[in-house]
Amino acid sequence: MPIHPFTLILPAAGESRRYGRNKLLEPLVGKPILYHTLRAFLDRGDVEEIVVVTGHDFGADRDIAGLLKDGRIRICAGGACRAESVQRGILAASEKTQWVAIHDAARPLISNALIDRTLAAAWEYGCAAPALAVALTIKEAQGPLPARVERTVPRDRLWAMQTPQIMRRADVLAAYEKCPLPMEKITDDVQLLELAGKPVYLVEGEERNLKVTTPGDLVLAERHLEIRNSNDESNSNNQ
Numbered sequence: 262m263p264i265h266p267f268t269l270i271l272p273a274a275g276e277s278r279r280y281g282r283n284k285l286l287e288p289l290v291g292k293p294i295l296y297h298t299l300r301a302f303l304d305r306g307d308v309e310e311i312v313v314v315t316g317h318d319f320g321a322d323r324d325i326a327g328l329l330k331d332g333r334i335r336i337c338a339g340g341a342c343r344a345e346s347v348q349r350g351i352l353a354a355s356e357k358t359q360w361v362a363i364h365d366a367a368r369p370l371i372s373n374a375l376i377d378r379t380l381a382a383a384w385e386y387g388c389a390a391p392a393l394a395v396a397l398t399i400k401e402a403q404g405p406l407p408a409r410v411e412r413t414v415p416r417d418r419l420w421a422m423q424t425p426q427i428m429r430r431a432d433v434l435a436a437y438e439k440c441p442l443p444m445e446k447i448t449d450d451v452q453l454l455e456l457a458g459k460p461v462y463l464v465e466g467e468e469r470n471l472k473v474t475t476p477g478d479l480v481l482a483e484r485h486l487e488i489r490n491s492n493d494e495s496n497s498n499n500q
Contacts, residue, residue: 264306264307265307265360265380265384266307266308266309266359266360267307267308267309267358267359267360267361267362267380267427268308268309268310268311268312268354268355268358268360268361268362268430269302269308269310269311269312269361269362269363269364269425270312270314270347270350270351270354270361270362270363270364271298271299271311271312271313271314271350271364271366272314272315272339272343272346272347272350272363272365272366273285273295273313273314273315273317273319273339273366274314274315274316274317274338274339274340274346275343279474279475280473280474280475280476283317284367284473284474284479285317285319285366285367286319286322287473287479289369289473289479289482289483289486290483290486290487290490292324293319293322293324293325294366294367294369294473294479294482295319295325295366295369296322296324296325296328296369297369297370297486298364298366298367298368298369298371299311299313299325299328299334300328301369301371301372301373301376302364302371302376303328303331303333303334305373305376307380308333309333309355309358310333310334310335310354310355310358311331311333311334311335312334312335312336312337312350312351312353312354313334313335313336313337313350313366314336314337314338314339314346314347314349314350314353315336315338315339316338316339335353337349337350337353340444341444341445342444342445342447343447343448344444344445344447344450344453345444347363347450348434348437348444350363351430351433351434352434354430358430359429359430359431360383360427360428360429360430361427361428361429361430361433362376362379362380362425362426362427363424363425363426363427363450364424364425364426365424365472367472367473367474368423368424368470368471368472368473369473369482369486370469370470370471370482370485370486370489371424371425371470372467372469372470375391375466375467375470376425378391378464378465379391379425379426379427379464380427382462382464383427383428383462385462386460386462387428387429387432387459387460388426388427388428388429388432388451388454388459388460388461388462389426389427389428389461389462389463389464390422390423390424390425390426390427390450390451390461390462390463390464391422391423391424391425391463391464391465391466391467391470392420392421392422392423392463392464392465392466393420393421393423393465393466393467393468394416394419394420394421395416395419395420395421396416397416398413398416399413399414399416399419400412400413400414401413401414420463421466422449422451423466423467423470423472424450426449426450426451428450428451428454432454432457432459433450433453433454435457436453436454436456436457436459437453439457440453440456440457441456442456469485469489471485
């Protein structure tokens with residue numbers, strides 16, 4: 262696969278309200294969640310730059326501090342909501358940046374295969390993101406519950422979004438300029454391009470590329486990582 266350098270935007274300014282404390286510092290097999298996420302991209306030769314958008318002092322953690330010594334990483338302050346934080350990260354990136362990949366800092370199990378798959382689709386179509394088919398039955402109702410069901414939403418056309426979401430820097434910045442919605446209403450990065458009339462393509466996501474939102478998610482992530490490490494060790498011994 263030809264190398265197309267890109268900048269990673271890592272929004273990490275959230276307050277982890279649902280988790281109860283800063284989840285990015287929670288240990289995952291002995292290392293903070295943010296460490297695993299950074300490591301996954303720092304090991305790639307096509308990552309020109311990583312912009313960590315945050316107001317937290319992650320450098321106080323020894324493991325993360327070691328990674329922050331990498332010259333490709335820069336820090337910028339976050340905004341009032343995720344979309345604003347991402348915009349600040351993109352604007353803080355080097356002016357020579359042509360492609361940006363926006364990835365949830367709390368998705369530490371991202372694989373190279375998924376990154377490669379999303380990159381390939383982005384280069385072909387201009388914008389791409391991984392997604393999983395929605396397996397649950399979805400009902401539409403006016404909350405909060407209890408509430409009367411208005412309809413059952415057909416799920417054969419529904420997809421649950423993941424990251425990284427990869428697009429041209431110029432396209433997403435232009436989309437920000439003419440976004441018709443308040444920034445707090447933007448729940449997904451490629452949504453900006455949809456609103457601007459740009460095509461967005463989906464590629465197959467991965468179950469293990471989960472986002473840690475609750476302590477239960479962390480337990481599941483640990484299990485996935487233990488299985489991956491065990492398989493890697495087994496493959497190494499068989500070579």
